[in-house]
Amino acid sequence: MVDKTINVTLTKDKKEKPAAEKLEFGKVFTDHMFIMDYIEGKGWHDSRIVPYQSITLDPASIVFHYGQTVFEGLKAYVTEDGEARLFRPDKNMQRLNRSNERMCIPHIDEDLALNAINELVSIEKEWIPTAPGTSLYIRPFIISTEAYLGVAPSKSYQFLVILSPVGAYYKEGINPVKIAVEDNFVRTVKGGTGEAKTAGNYASSLKAQELVADKGYAQVLWLDGVDKKYIEEVGSMNVFFKINGEVVTPALNGSILEGVTRNSVIRLLNHWDIPVAERKISMEEVHQAYKNGLLEEAFGAGTAAVISPIGELSWQGEQLIINDRKTGNVSKRLYDTLTGIQYGTVEDSFGWIDVVK
Missing domain, CATH: 3.20.10.10 (D-amino Acid Aminotransferase, subunit A, domain 2)
Known part of the structure; x- marks a missing residue:
């Protein structure tokens, strides 16, 4: 049974938010992030939302040497009346598990992942830009963390979600x-x-x-x-x-x-x-x-x-x-x-x- 409890630690030092006209794709990140760990024999555990921070990995972690990692990309939007919303996030989590299957990474609980994204975006709602064409980019990803140089699937992983307020991906926008x-x-x-x-x-x-x-x-x-x-x-x-x-x-x-x-x-x-x-x-x-x-x-x-x-x-x-x-x-x-x-x-x-x- 997967423990679906998400522990939350809020930051005491919030960042300054960039002006909408200065937004670039994937350059600035919000105040918080989601992390969940996996160890063979224990499964996915310790779901938490924490202040945005660096992570520490052993130099021999498999992700650095053999690229055992997957990721997703989706967005949060805000309506004129201030409602925050996600577009088909279930499809992204389904695809994440298909990627996991191909890369020999343990499947995640899709409902837990969706709840984590929902709660993280809710905490960071004020980071969703409101200018036309802007949004809050959501990057879930999984990395293999076992310190081992043998070519084999890792026995430990981290699942993380980070958020970034973004403008148009291409400077041309809807222009060709x-x-x-x-x-x-x-x-x-x-x-x-x-x-x-x-x-x-x-x-x-x-x-x-x-x-x-x-x-x-x-x-x-x-x-x-x-x-x-x-x-x-x-x-x-x-x-x-x-x-x-x-x-x-x-x-x-x-x-x-x-x-x-x-x-x-x-x-x-x-x-x-x-x-x-x-x-x-x-x-x-x-x-x-x-x-x-x-x-x-x-x-x-x-x-x-x-x-x-x-x-x-x-x-x-x-x-x-x-x-x-x-x-x-x-x-x-x-x-x-x-x-x-x-x-x-x-x-x-x-x-x-x-x-x-």
Whole structure:
């Protein structure tokens, strides 16, 4: 039986909160954090909310050497009447446990994790920024802490949750971004860890991202790791293409992260009777649609940016200009609806919102 008691120790030295116009993504952190420990034979225990602080780990901790770690990302929003709310947090905890399974990390109690996030956000409610487009980013993560240099799953872990007030993920906001198709480096392959939200996937993406950033591109579009032909993800987002009236997104294949926003987009498109397909889609198909004048929109979907329209794709030396670098109607409708549900200006007819008590 998991002890679901969460002990709370409040800080006596609160931080100064940043001005909304100065918010960057993931630079500033709130006054408190959540921690829970795991030891083999005892299980998860000692759930606590404490003042935000450094953690101490042995230099031989497995997380440093073999990357046995997983994380999640979700947000808290505040409505005009001051209600704090979360968007589909149960889906994030379900995905966290799927990542745990892939990375040989013990499952967490999802209800306990949701209660911990709810209580932590409630304590830090005044940290949720109120300016348009801002929110409180929530980062749950698990690290392996056993001091051991053998290649084996750890016997001890920590589950932590930290919070950060954030502005827009991309400086462009809802305005279209430039994306470069990556056909040299590989993010992951089927059978690897691509469908898990684990640190190594992101570390392996940094070099490609660094190279395209120097050329003014916001992210890279990843192709599959075998044929380098089929589209998978855009950086930290799932990707969608509207071709001749139909919205197409790559099917989940074992190397693509199952995004919560991705799922929400598909649900909304189906609700609106806009044709949507989950299937293999190659860069050649997208290019041919562009040449034929049928590539109407492209956009990324993820927690950090919500919906990020793509105005330009660079592929094999050619620049594909999409919708005259303007935000498309479907992208705008999705963005307005999702953010409206999150901030309470659009009715939540799907039951996606959890109100923070």
